Amino acid sequence: xxxxxxxxxxxxxxxxxxxxSKIEEQEAKFTLNAKDKYFAWAFLGPSLLILGVxxxxxxxxxxxxxxFLTNTVGKTTVFVGLSNYISLLTSADYLSSLGVTLFxxxxxxxxxxxxxxxxxxxxxxxxxxxxxxxxxxxxTMGVSVSVAxxxxxxxxxxxTGFLSLISTFLHLPQIPWLTDPTAAMWAVIITTVxxxxxxxFLILLGAMTSVPTTLYEAANIEGASxxxxxxxxxxxxxxxxxxxxxxxxxxxxxxxxxxxxxxxKGGPTNATNMLVYRIYKDAFYSGNFAQASAESIxxxxxxxLFTLLQFKVLEKxxxx
Amino acid sequence: xxxVTKPKLSRRILDYTLLTVLALxxxxxxxxxxxxxxxxxxxxxxxNFLSTKVSFQNYIDAFTQTPIIxxxxxxxxxxxxxxxxxxxxxxxxxxxxxxxxxxGRKLLFTLFLATMMLPFEAEIIPNFQTVKAxxxxxxxxxxxxxxxTSAFGVFMLRQSFMQMPIELxxxxxxxxxxxxxxxxxxxxxxxxxxxxxxxxxxxxxAWNQYLWPMLTTFSNDFRPVQNGLRQLQSEETFNDWxxxxxxxxxxxxxxxxxxxxxxxxFKSGVNxxxxx
Numbered sequence: 082x083x084x085x086x087x088x089x090x091x092x093x094x095x096x097x098x099x100x101x102s103k104i105e106e107q108e109a110k111f112t113l114n115a116k117d118k119y120f121a122w123a124f125l126g127p128s129l130l131i132l133g134v135x136x137x138x139x140x141x142x143x144x145x146x147x148x149f150l151t152n153t154v155g156k157t158t159v160f161v162g163l164s165n166y167i168s169l170l171t172s173a174d175y176l177s178s179l180g181v182t183l184f185x186x187x188x189x190x191x192x193x194x195x196x197x198x199x200x201x202x203x204x205x206x207x208x209x210x211x212x213x214x215x216x217x218x219x220x221t222m223g224v225s226v227s228v229a230x231x232x233x234x235x236x237x238x239x240x241t242g243f244l245s246l247i248s249t250f251l252h253l254p255q256i257p258w259l260t261d262p263t264a265a266m267w268a269v270i271i272t273t274v275x276x277x278x279x280x281x282f283l284i285l286l287g288a289m290t291s292v293p294t295t296l297y298e299a300a301n302i303e304g305a306s307x308x309x310x311x312x313x314x315x316x317x318x319x320x321x322x323x324x325x326x327x328x329x330x331x332x333x334x335x336x337x338x339x340x341x342x343x344x345x346k347g348g349p350t351n352a353t354n355m356l357v358y359r360i361y362k363d364a365f366y367s368g369n370f371a372q373a374s375a376e377s378i379x380x381x382x383x384x385x386l387f388t389l390l391q392f393k394v395l396e397k398x399x400x401x
Numbered sequence: 402x403x404x405v406t407k408p409k410l411s412r413r414i415l416d417y418t419l420l421t422v423l424a425l426x427x428x429x430x431x432x433x434x435x436x437x438x439x440x441x442x443x444x445x446x447x448x449n450f451l452s453t454k455v456s457f458q459n460y461i462d463a464f465t466q467t468p469i470i471x472x473x474x475x476x477x478x479x480x481x482x483x484x485x486x487x488x489x490x491x492x493x494x495x496x497x498x499x500x501x502x503x504x505g506r507k508l509l510f511t512l513f514l515a516t517m518m519l520p521f522e523a524e525i526i527p528n529f530q531t532v533k534a535x536x537x538x539x540x541x542x543x544x545x546x547x548x549x550t551s552a553f554g555v556f557m558l559r560q561s562f563m564q565m566p567i568e569l570x571x572x573x574x575x576x577x578x579x580x581x582x583x584x585x586x587x588x589x590x591x592x593x594x595x596x597x598x599x600x601x602x603x604x605x606x607a608w609n610q611y612l613w614p615m616l617t618t619f620s621n622d623f624r625p626v627q628n629g630l631r632q633l634q635s636e637e638t639f640n641d642w643x644x645x646x647x648x649x650x651x652x653x654x655x656x657x658x659x660x661x662x663x664x665x666x667f668k669s670g671v672n673x674x675x676x677x
Contacts, residue, residue: 117502118503118504120497121501121506124493124496124497124501125493127490128490128493128513128549128555129509132512132550132552134547135521135524135531136516136519136552137516138527138531139524139526139528139531140523140524142526142527146526155530199423200423203416203419203420208413208416208417208420211420214420217427217428218423218424218427219660220427220428220431220660222660223656223660224653225609225626225656226609226627227611227626227630227649228630228652228653230630231634231645231646231648232433232646232649233430235433235434235437235645236430238642240446241446241448241640241642246448246450275430335520338522339627342611342615342631343631343634357522357523357612360525361616365529365616374526377522377523377525377526380522380523381520381523384518384520384523388517388518389518392514
């Protein structure tokens with residue numbers, strides 16, 4: 082429809098107008114289309130309603146609940162101000178959950194990104210048949226949380242599991258994967274990293290393959306080693322993507338719930354009792370809705386901070 | 402880098418060896434799971450990992466003795482409904498933010514962006530009370546209605562709508578197309594790829610839901626597959642690993658096939674939507 086000359090002719094004055102400043106243009110359109118207001122409500126209405134009911138209202142409600150004591154059905158009883166927060170932040174139990182979560186989140190992020198870089202760097206080489214390896218490396222993207230848990234629960238199973246068989250075969254000491262606090266934490270970390278790897282790999286690969294090859298050609302002429310090229314060309318060129326995918330991994334790890342419920346149930350001895358799992362248990366097992374609400378607000382603050390950081394980067398990269 | 406220095410044969414062998422070893426490590430959990438899904442549970446329990454008694458018995462058991470098909474069907478219904486709803490409502494909102502000029506547009510968009518900072522996991526208490534009051538517990542709707550739209554989807558589509566050539570809008574104005582026609586006939590077809598990406602995201606997102614369905618469904622009639630697998634595991638008093646692995650394989654194989662077919666679109670979309 083754009084190719085038709087009769088239509089392209091009257092466009093000329095419009096394009097001239099377009100060269101005016103953006104604000105001027107917007108103002109002009111603004112006064113022109115007063116009717117847009119009604120369309121806007123029609124187009125935005127459904128989304129606004131859903132976000133209002135299931136995102137905004139519950140956030141306000143959670144904040145409200147966190148300032149009260151509640152009975153077992155979640156009705157508020159006494160206003161207590163910030164005392165729910167104070168008791169949480171001074172309880173060794175909650176602080177240990179916070180510490181455990183931070184350890185998990187950073188371990189998962191660092192290991193996922195490192196392994197993703199190794200895989201992506203290798204798979205970004207132009208070799209015959211590399212497409213097959215790219216597909217295989219991204220395969221864990223198709224694994225959902227319960228499937229991953231089943232696969233790895235079998236691998237970590239103390240009596241009949243795969244790792245236990247290998248240890249017996251090689252006469253290595255048995256690691257009580259899911260019953261020892263430290264080992265259980267690592268079991269959850271390993272499973273999470275494995276699940277994340279496909280997605281991380283694919284994003285990093287996308288960034289690496291769009292680094293201009295001329296950079297590497299120049300480095301080759303200079304005789305730079307491939308290690309030097311990786312750290313001085315690849316990493317700086319993909320740093321925005323690297324940052325983006327790190328933040329995404331951090332945020333997602335803070336929200337981890339499924340694997341913990343399926344693999345450890347927060348145990349042994351609260352070693353994997355992370356923030357979301359705790360909220361769930363405090364609210365729906367113990368019926369302590371007020372405390373769980375305060376925990377929810379703390380989680381929200383943490384996630385909001387990292388999301389803001391991510392927006393800062395997106396702003397720079399996407400709105401060009 | 403191949404252009405300048407011709408890679409030596411030894412270098413190539415090293416590359417392929419590394420690639421193969423890493424692929425095997427990444428795929429190991431799949432391969433172990435798949436292999437044990439063909440073994441009788443007795444053999445697995447005895448550590449007879451290299452048993453030759455392979456059969457499809459575990460699969461037959463899984464299909465006949467567990468509601469795995471029902472779980473998959475439930476997930477398919479929930480994920481498809483969520484995907485279609487998000488494609489419609491996210492694209493409508495994105496359209497408003499790009500092509501409609503109205504008072505408070507900036508403020509509303511900031512509000513949408515702000516919702517991306519609020520984790521759903523931190524809102525389960527009031528949301529549970531809301532759906533309970535609405536009488537939605539243990540239905541398909543309870544797993545779809547809160548996710549009819551997504552701020553991320555709106556944000557992603559807005560980015561690509563903004564990159565449409567302004568001439569398209571001008572041509573539509575000249576042709577006298579109204580907003581609904583322009584949205585339907587030009588904006589949606591022009592943004593096929595980002596829409597497909599959002600479709601894949603929302604489908605997978607719904608498919609992988611775990612916490613919310615766990616709180617809101619209590620029967621196999623509505624339980625999606627993630628929670629269904631958990632249910633099976635907790636019901637198995639005798640650790641029937643063979644059959645459990647078979648159920649996992651039944652769930653993962655279709656996803657892998659869809660993923661490999663859709664990877665081309667997904668990959669280009671991920672990079673478009675995220676960071677270039």
